[in-house]
Amino acid sequence: MKNIALTGFMATGKSVVGKKVADILSFGYIDTDCLIEKICGMKIPEIFDKYGEKYFRGIEKVAVKRASRLKNHVISTGGGVVLNPSNIVQLRKHGVVICLKARPEIILRNVGDAGSRPILMSDDVYERIKTLLDERQHFYEFADYTIDISEMGIDDAAAAVIKAYSILKTR
Numbered sequence: 523m524k525n526i527a528l529t530g531f532m533a534t535g536k537s538v539v540g541k542k543v544a545d546i547l548s549f550g551y552i553d554t555d556c557l558i559e560k561i562c563g564m565k566i567p568e569i570f571d572k573y574g575e576k577y578f579r580g581i582e583k584v585a586v587k588r589a590s591r592l593k594n595h596v597i598s599t600g601g602g603v604v605l606n607p608s609n610i611v612q613l614r615k616h617g618v619v620i621c622l623k624a625r626p627e628i629i630l631r632n633v634g635d636a637g638s639r640p641i642l643m644s645d646d647v648y649e650r651i652k653t654l655l656d657e658r659q660h661f662y663e664f665a666d667y668t669i670d671i672s673e674m675g676i677d678d679a680a681a682a683v684i685k686a687y688s689i690l691k692t693r
Contacts, residue, residue, distance in 0.1 A: 523549075523690045525595045525617030525685065529610075530637060531655055531664065533632035535621040535671050535679055540598035542680040543687075554603060557585040569595040570640035581590035581608060586612050603640065604661035609624040614666075620683055621665035624672045626651045666690050 526663040528536040528541060535552055542549035555566060558581050562569050569578050586609045588599045593616065603609045613619050624632070630648050633639060644650035662668070671679045681689060 523594050524687075525549075525590065525592065525597055525613070525621045526687050527567075527590070527597045527599060527613035528622055529599050529604050529613075529619055529628060529665055530601065530622035531624070531651075531658065532641075533634075534601075534624045534627045535632070535676065536598040536622055536677055539622065539671070539679045540596045540684075541660060541685060542676055543683050544596040546680060546684060547687075550592060551598070551608070552589045552595055553590065553598040554582065554585040554589055555598075555600045558582055558600075561585060567640050575641075576649050582606070583609060590616055592616075595598070603659065604664065606665070607661075610664050618693070619665045620686055620689060620690075621662045621668040622671050622679065623662065623668055625669065627653060628672045641662075657682070666693075 528540050539619060541551050559565055561581055561584065582603060583606055586599065586603060590612045595684055597613065612617065626648060629651050633642065633647065642650050667684045667690060669679065669686065674682065
């Protein structure tokens with residue numbers, strides 16, 4: 523069976539929905555952000571503070587490559603994984619890429635403490651979210667399928683991912 527790689531902006535439910543989908547399908551689950559933290563031995567905000575975003579993106583590429591080699595897994599990716607097109611190519615080698623999206627106000631609600639999200643450091647977090655969504659929109663379009671989770675709970679979002687996967691896995 524092919525992997526399911528979940529992409530999308532931060533706080534669109536990739537991790538929580540991914541875990542639910544993995545449980546329902548009896549797949550393994552891996553989060554590339556957690557893998558990055560394991561590789562580096564520090565939390566993502568520390569990596570950004572100490573080494574910067576460019577270094578982080580390099581480690582992210584390594585994490586994506588490792589995760590994509592797994593079989594029968596749901597892979598939740600970081601919000602910026604799509605910024606490097608080679609990451610999407612890698613995820614597609616053994617899986618399908620499904621993008622979860624949400625309206626900016628839903629993302630803001632889900633973000634909680636923006637301090638744990640270095641990329642959101644701004645006086646106006648809502649405007650920063652909108653700007654980043656606009657900047658990244660064309661990258662998210664490389665997904666095989668997109669699901670707007672703005673009006674969905676976890677169970678409905680997981681069901682939508684599974685439905686999309688059932689169609690896409692034969693491609």
